[in-house]
Amino acid sequence: MRIIFCFMMFAITIQGMALDNIKIREDLELLDIKGKTYLYSDKTDTMTVVQIAAMPDALWKKKPLTGYSEHSEWVMVQFENESEIAFDKVLYLNNPISHILDFYFVENGVLQEELVATGLARSAKSKLYNDPCFPVRLHLPAKGVVKVLIRIFDPLSSMNAPLFLMGFDTATRLKDKNLSFSFLWIGILVLSLMLALFMYVSIRQDIFLYYIMFGISTGMIGTANLGILFLFIDSDPYQIVTNYYQVGAVIMINFMPRFLNSIVPISEISRRAWHGMKAMGYLAICIAVLYSMPYFKFSFFFTNLFINTMVSLTALLFLYLLITLCIASVKKMDRALTLFVVYLIYLTLAFSNVILPLFGVADKGLDGFNLVLMGSVFETIAFMILMAQVTLSVYRERENLYKQVQSNQEIMMEAIVKGQEDERNRFAKDLHDGFGQMISSLMLNIKGLETTQSTNIEKRSGIFRQSTSILNDMYVELKNICFNLMPQTxxxxxxxxxxxxxxxxxxxxxxxxxxxxxxxxxxxxxxxxxxxxxxxxxxxxxxxxxxxxxxxxxxxxxxxxxxxxxxxxxxxxxxxxxxxxxxxxxxxxxxxxxxxxxxxxxxxxxxxxxxxxxxxxxxxxxxxxxxxxxxxxxx
CATH class of the missing domain: 3.30.565.10 (Histidine kinase-like ATPase, C-terminal domain)
Known part of the structure; x- marks a missing residue:
């Protein structure tokens, strides 16, 4: 095997393809090395850095690193110091989530023994300074050539290697800017979540619960994908952060449509599209559960299938929501246009600075990190304003409802009291006109008995019969009054x-x-x-x-x-x-x-x-x- 490899090296060396050197001077402050990197894929995963360093130039392909790979990918770039003095620069790899990331330096043909291992599989303390991405010190000897070899291995993420060379002043400003934007984003996101939690506990509206879940997913995706999480942890040998990112994606796919629907009722525009969005969320859960099984998780084929499916679901969901919000804006639904503009700005920044660079479709500049964070901050503030409007409308509805209920209660009590008075009047009239007159007639009969002589039996009998009839009528009248008041039946x-x-x-x-x-x-x-x-x-x-x-x-x-x-x-x-x-x-x-x-x-x-x-x-x-x-x- 070694004989064949050596023969291939010799045959290719004869062809004599030379690599381009990037000429560097001491006063250089920032250089984008786009299009100047070379790539080699180690399909065997067994080659050592010594073999890679001795490899003929013809084996290197001049192209950027993009896409997914189950093998070790080697990125190479050569710098030439034109100055008479040696100096140091900062080599900045704008990639926050590579699992294994090793830097090797070959100065004037001699491989340096020092290894800068900054990947997540091992401690990242060898970074030049604490940063979401990977800055390392590059020493350039006087009139010398330095070959930089970078080994990247990450089968669970899309790999890319946007490289920048910069001076220490530029690197310091970049670090300060990155940290400032990172903590600003974290602070505003945490504040919005705390406010949403307080409002949900206070008024129990689903919009705040949906935002809490959406905000948590945004935080999980942002801290993982943008590397902010690695400001607080030193290493991640088991790729927990990748799973953390994937869980965040599943939560976002499920709760983002529900949250937006709470602001603008997009489900009323197209029930079929709305059910399709919910189906995407359920499908994402099923795929995530399936992928959590060891048989699928350690298969590169299923890993790629899972990642591509999740990315496709997310992209399709974003497209669905964008189209639906556009239609809602045309129909002049409340808050639809505002939400459409906010969403369009955020998605434009996210796609242009995160999604597209992952697939090599667009270039990822140094400001891409902060642009995405600013887009997220803008989105969060806009959502807080929209939720405040929704809260205000809810309070107004509840206040109007309370006033209406209070008014109805007053009307109801007035009607009940009036009904009571009418019933009392009717009861009094029944007693006076009916029962009262009967009692008066009965009293006259009793007085008639007193004045009638006892020997006048026929007249006294008539009075008794008439009194008995009155008593029967009184009994019937009393029954009617009782029935009207409350039937015993x-x-x-x-x-x-x-x-x-x-x-x-x-x-x-x-x-x-x-x-x-x-x-x-x-x-x-x-x-x-x-x-x-x-x-x-x-x-x-x-x-x-x-x-x-x-x-x-x-x-x-x-x-x-x-x-x-x-x-x-x-x-x-x-x-x-x-x-x-x-x-x-x-x-x-x-x-x-x-x-x-x-x-x-x-x-x-x-x-x-x-x-x-x-x-x-x-x-x-x-x-x-x-x-x-x-x-x-x-x-």
Missing amino acids: LLAAGVGEALKEFANRINESGEIIVEVSLFDMEERLTEIQEISIYRISQEWINNIIKYSNASKIELQITKDEDEITLLIEDNGTGFDKSALESGKGNGWKNIHSRANLIKGEVELDTTVGIKGNTFILNAPAKLDVGVKNDLVLTN
């Missing part, structure tokens, strides 16, 4: 039997027929439900008798597991529903007040001049209220 047998008794009393008049039908009403309702349904039925049927000229009324009560339905139909003349709602009478208000007590909703179907009216009350079958029935019992 309602308390003893339930609302169904009480309504049947009420219908029988009306039917005795012969002027109108009332039919009562009960379905699945074997079990009793709660007391407040039965009284409310009875009073509502009584009120509405009395209205029908007074105003609609109906000859027939059908009343049905149906109960299932979740709902009670009261249906009252008559063949009377239709009327203007708005006149009923705006009228000064208390009957309709009393009906709504009692419906509110059992959390019911009232519907009325009637048309002016057309025969037939339908009244419907829907209320929950199970009612758990701690309301006393005092106000109900009086009416």
